[in-house]
Amino acid sequence: MKPLKIINVVGARPNFMKMAPLIEAMNHYPDAIHPILVHTGQHYDEKMSQSFFVDLGMPRPDIDLGVGSGSHAEQTARIMVAFEKVCLDHQPDLVIVVGDVNSTMACTITAKKLGIRVAHVEAGLRSRDMLMPEEINRLCTDVLCDYLFTTDYIADRNLLAEGVDAQKIFFVGNVMIDTLMKHRQMASQLDLREKLGLTPQGYATLTLHRPANVDDRDALKGILEAVHEISQTMPVIFPIHPRTKKMVESFGLEGFFNTSDTVAGVWITEPLGYLEFLHLNMGARLVLTDSGGLQEETTVLGVPCITMRPNTERPITCEEGTNTLVGHHKEAILAAAQRILHGDTATGQIPEKWDGRAAERIVDVLLRVESGAN
Known part of the structure; x- marks a missing residue:
């Protein structure tokens, strides 16, 4: 069977911390997965983005769309136009988006309109604040995605309450914590x-x-x-x-x-x-x-x-x-x-599955379910 061609999208600083362990986990299966890293350029300041590739040991992007700043509408539109060309040129089996930035929503919509399956890492997070652009991005992304990878039980509960098919939801833990622990x-x-x-x-x-x-x-x-x-x-x-x-x-x-x-x-x-x-x-x-x-x-x-x-x-x-x-x-x-x-602080505990292995679980799921989809 030919390797899964997966386009992995990053656009802003937090995305890199979430994508780095996923790319590393995919690289453990060179015969099964062909990852393509796309940087939309939503954050374009050296300290805000480029230095993260060095810090996190990520490969340089295969494709840099260089969209830059602008209003939400301008930025989203530029990402969609540029990303559509990428999808048409590379014909991926799957697109992976992370987080809740404009790149996340824009690439999800673009891929789905082309009939490409999409996975959202960090799905189901909700602030219930529609004044936050990120909340709009989260809602739009999750309703469209084929695979929803969640960080905790509250995210699962949110998605189920919104009518998402339970078979699309996978509680895997937190890829941000994978990066921190590494x-x-x-x-x-x-x-x-x-x-x-x-x-x-x-x-x-x-x-x-x-x-x-x-x-x-x-x-x-x-x-x-x-x-x-x-x-x-x-x-x-x-x-x-x-x-x-x-x-x-x-x-x-x-x-x-x-x-x-x-x-x-x-x-x-x-x-x-x-x-x-x-x-x-x-x-x-x-x-x-x-x-x-x-x-x-x-x-x-x-x-x-x-x-x-x-x-x-x-x-x-x-x-x-x-x-x-x-x-x-x-x-x-x-x-x-x-x-x-004055010392009055919550002791706290580490939530379930925030153990540094979330990316492994995501790749395991994709290898299992995507092998049946192709």
Whole structure:
């Protein structure tokens, strides 16, 4: 039987962390799977994307669509037009998409309209917030896909409640955690903390990029006020997202960041590579974020996480992990931080199947079910 031709799509920074273990697992079966890696170019900054190929040991993309930035409609349309040509040229048996970015939805729609089967890795996550573009992407993707690979029982329950055929759902665990476990030792050996003069448990890290938090001046100001107050107790390391940097400057909020030689304060850095940021988070006293993936990583690392959003598509991290959902109001952020700094933190546990083997399970499923589909 000829090898399965599988197009694997990445588009934005979190996608690379999810795709890396899948590519590695596929490469264990060179006679059975022919993987093709497509990078849509949705994230095109070196630190936001390209450096991840080096950090994660991923092969360079076979195809780079180079779509760049734009409105959601512009970006989605450019991806669909470019990806249709890829599918017509390569005639894949299957397309694999990961996560919830525009590339995920755009490539799913394109492939399905061409009659190509699609698998979604990280299916079934729901925030119930239709103001989030990612929620729209998740819903559109999951309703179309042939294989839905889930990270936890809550995702399974969401899909079943939406009427998805149970035979399409496969609970495999979390590929993001596969990547973390593979690189944890390597990250621990970096000397970035020493270079920055940081001591383990003596600092916090911050990520901030969601439009609801950074495009509204009042929301952004409240968050930065809270972070600034926390930073008087310990330094807060902030690898600033290009979008956030632009909005901070636009709103004239640069004054919240450290500009002196004092130890305390919010320390701005350029976006960090995967290993560098994992290294910092492993030693942090707490993590402040509006990201999705960091909620999962901190749960496995056992590091307290304050998620500055009103909802999360990863509630398992609150139910079983170390994550606390607080919204974006200054008082709530500070109250959560004070509890953590005074030792009132959830012990947490690692969710089922977050064991570093999710990618293996996915490839096992595909080899079994796709052999019958061809």
